[in-house]
Amino acid sequence: xxxxxxxxxxxxxxxxxxxxxxSGKAAYRIEGTPLSWGQTVNFLNEKEExxxxxxxxxxxxxxxxxxxxxxxxxxxxxxxxxxxKFNYRLNGLDxxxxxxxxxxxxxxxxxxxxxxxxxxxxxxxxxxxxxSVMEEKxxxxxxxxxxxxxxxxxxxxxxxx
Numbered sequence: 001x002x003x004x005x006x007x008x009x010x011x012x013x014x015x016x017x018x019x020x021x022x023s024g025k026a027a028y029r030i031e032g033t034p035l036s037w038g039q040t041v042n043f044l045n046e047k048e049e050x051x052x053x054x055x056x057x058x059x060x061x062x063x064x065x066x067x068x069x070x071x072x073x074x075x076x077x078x079x080x081x082x083x084x085k086f087n088y089r090l091n092g093l094d095x096x097x098x099x100x101x102x103x104x105x106x107x108x109x110x111x112x113x114x115x116x117x118x119x120x121x122x123x124x125x126x127x128x129x130x131x132s133v134m135e136e137k138x139x140x141x142x143x144x145x146x147x148x149x150x151x152x153x154x155x156x157x158x159x160x161x
Contacts, residue, residue, distance in 0.1 A: 001134055004028075004143060008120065008127040013039035013056060013151070019131075019143060024124065028143060043144060052144045056151065065148035067093075067141065074141065077148050088149060093141075101149055104129055108142055116142035 004027060005020045012032060019028040028051075029044045043052040057064040057076065064078040075093035088097045095115060099106030108115040115138050121130045131146050133139045 001132055002136055002139060004131045004133065004139065005121075005123040005126075005128040006131065006143075006146070008129060013041060020123070028140070030147065041147065043140060052140050054144055054148045054151070063152050065151050067144045067148060075145070077145070077152050079152055088152065090145075095145070097149070102153060104150075108145060116146075118146055 003022050006017065014032040015030075016032060017030040018026045019030070021027040027046070029048075030041050031044060032041045033039050039056045041054045042050045043054075045051050051069075052074075053068040055066045055068055057066055064076055066076045067074040073092060075095075076089075076091040078089050078091075080087055080089050088101060090096065095108050095110050097106055098109055103120075105119050107117050114134060116131055116133045118129060118131050121128055123130070129146070131143055133142050
């Protein structure tokens with residue numbers, strides 16, 4: 001298992017963020033685009049190579065975002081109403097979200113297997129979100145999914161920027 005830490009703050013499509021690993025080293029950097037229609041953020045590795053992109057889809061009334069790997073859509077995420085609650089749909093990826101995404105306390109699962117967990121915590125005296133990934137090969141997708149879930153939740157509340 002490997003842990004990643006993201007400082008707790010209001011996320012914006014045009015912002016820049018760092019994701020640290022357990023050693024305190026910046027493992028990924030997220031770089032937003034200037035305000036535009038259908039905004040995009042890129043996930044860059046230590047070599048400054050784009051390894052994943054998240055794109056806001058501008059269609060309909062339901063906020064939607066897509067994760068892209070080399071211009072290929074990996075999954076689309078959107079919030080859909082269910083009986084007395086909301087579910088987050090992941091089209092194109094067999095993963096599901098279990099727990100409380102609104103409280104940033106949830107698991108990403110493939111069937112019964114846990115891919116990653118997300119929870120608030122403290123790291124180096126900062127309030128952070130900890131994303132614990134079971135297999136390193138799933139880290140980028142799990143981190144990307146954390147961000148687009150956050151964007152979809154913010155958009156549904158009307159706080160996305």
